[in-house]
Amino acid sequence: MTKSFSALKLAEDQIADLDLQLLKRKLRVTQSPCDTKALVENRELKAFCSNDYLGLASHPEIASALAEGARKYGAGSGASHLISGHSIAHELLEKRLASFQSSHIPNAQALFFSTGYLANLTAITGLTRLAPKSNASLYSAKLNHASLIDGIRLASAQTNATVTLFDHKQLESLVEALKQDAKPLKLIVIDGVFSMDGDVAPFKELLAIAEQYDALLLVDDAHGFGVLGERGHGLLEQENIYSNRIIYIGTLGKAAGVSGAFICAQNAFIEWLIQKGRPYIYSTATPPAIAHALLKSLDIIESDEGKKRRTQLKSLIDIWQKEMNFSSWEKFSSNTPIQPVILGSNANALLAAKLLDEAGYWIPAIRPPTVPVGSSRLRITLSANHSEEDLRGLITTLQSIEELAMKNVCDE
Numbered sequence: 001m002t003k004s005f006s007a008l009k010l011a012e013d014q015i016a017d018l019d020l021q022l023l024k025r026k027l028r029v030t031q032s033p034c035d036t037k038a039l040v041e042n043r044e045l046k047a048f049c050s051n052d053y054l055g056l057a058s059h060p061e062i063a064s065a066l067a068e069g070a071r072k073y074g075a076g077s078g079a080s081h082l083i084s085g086h087s088i089a090h091e092l093l094e095k096r097l098a099s100f101q102s103s104h105i106p107n108a109q110a111l112f113f114s115t116g117y118l119a120n121l122t123a124i125t126g127l128t129r130l131a132p133k134s135n136a137s138l139y140s141a142k143l144n145h146a147s148l149i150d151g152i153r154l155a156s157a158q159t160n161a162t163v164t165l166f167d168h169k170q171l172e173s174l175v176e177a178l179k180q181d182a183k184p185l186k187l188i189v190i191d192g193v194f195s196m197d198g199d200v201a202p203f204k205e206l207l208a209i210a211e212q213y214d215a216l217l218l219v220d221d222a223h224g225f226g227v228l229g230e231r232g233h234g235l236l237e238q239e240n241i242y243s244n245r246i247i248y249i250g251t252l253g254k255a256a257g258v259s260g261a262f263i264c265a266q267n268a269f270i271e272w273l274i275q276k277g278r279p280y281i282y283s284t285a286t287p288p289a290i291a292h293a294l295l296k297s298l299d300i301i302e303s304d305e306g307k308k309r310r311t312q313l314k315s316l317i318d319i320w321q322k323e324m325n326f327s328s329w330e331k332f333s334s335n336t337p338i339q340p341v342i343l344g345s346n347a348n349a350l351l352a353a354k355l356l357d358e359a360g361y362w363i364p365a366i367r368p369p370t371v372p373v374g375s376s377r378l379r380i381t382l383s384a385n386h387s388e389e390d391l392r393g394l395i396t397t398l399q400s401i402e403e404l405a406m407k408n409v410c411d412e
């Protein structure tokens with residue numbers, strides 16, 4: 001009895017502490033499909049915060065495919081892939097996903113997961129186990145996504161792999177470390193598009209480094225898949241890459257509008273992950289209906305409609321970059337739908353988010369540990385379903401909110 005109460009007190013104290021530091025997060029309940037207008041706690045808000053970059057999350061043809069998939073395959077998969085959960089819908093989806101990357105990775109094979117978090121955990125821990133007992137080195141960009149960081153921490157704990165962090169804008173330290181590294185497995189891990197800053201990784205330079213120092217290059221293209229490249233195939237298409245050193249991760253709950261993720265790599269790596277990727281082996285397969293819906297989403301991504309959606313997104317990005325001018329807030333020059341506005345302190349970010357909410361906009365404050373301390377921000381995301389008028393409305397509102405907020409400026 002006493003023990004459980006002390007745990008309860010720990011939880012209550014820690015939560016109170018988060019609240020004091022303005023770091024407590026709050027769930028908000030939506031009552032409408034994910035789109036650029038959201039019904040949130042009985043109020044309609046203009047949303048500029050989801051990762052539904054192509055506006056496919058509420059696409060009627062994908063919703064119908066999901067319903068059709070449920071009628072065809074039922075609600076659940078019933079088991080992990082290696083037991084009995086691997087359906088023809090998963091198989092077709094994996095083939096299709098591999099075909100998206102086959103001009104960029106020789107003998108490309110894909111493996112489907114329920115989430116990107118799980119795909120990253122599986123890829124990093126699984127590949128590191130190719131060289132257990134301190135024989136692997138992991139190199140990770142400092143601003144990588146939490147799921148990559150957690151994959152690296154787990155892989156290092158399991159195998160004693162060394163971990164080196166590097167700044168993706170200054171690759172000299174990475175090169176210096178690789179020069180000294182004689183381990184048989186070297187894995188460089190990078191976000192394709194950085195999820196909080198919106199910049200694209202210097203991929204060609206990284207690949208040249210990986211080739212020179214015999215490393216594998218794992219790229220998490222969660223925010224590039226569907227968005228980048230003429231046909232929406234992602235970063236490798238945009239950069240016109242062909243290499244057998246690439247482990248490509250794409251997620252399917254963002255631009256693809258549904259849910260899930262995949263790893264795509266040369267077939268021997270995927271075969272190894274099927275054998276030894278513990279998060280893959282020990283979790284129930286995603287419902288096949290999701291895979292069926294994703295096939296429709298991939299059709300749309302590659303089609304003229306997908307292209308039109310990417311063109312619309314690009315024109316919104318250009319409008320933001322040209323017309324959004326702040327007098328004291330900082331905006332980044334980002335060529336992707338992720339457009340951060342840096343406000344510094346938690347208090348300033350919370351105040352801006354509150355003023356936006358009062359003006360009818362949904363853009364939550366992003367605070368540490370999601371972003372480094374002192375760089376709390378608004379993370380504005382654009383979707384092909386936004387109109388130019390929607391965006392210009394936001395720009396005008398933000399300009400007046402900046403003025404108002406500056407009168408109440410708080411420094412932490």
Ligand SMILES: Cc1ncc(COP(=O)(O)O)c(C=O)c1O
Pocket residue numbers: 114115116117118120145147191195220222223251252253260261
């Ligand atoms: C860069 C990046 N990688 C991986 C993930 C995890 O993907 P998922 O949401 O499918 O778990 C996310 C976001 O959630 C992300 O931003």
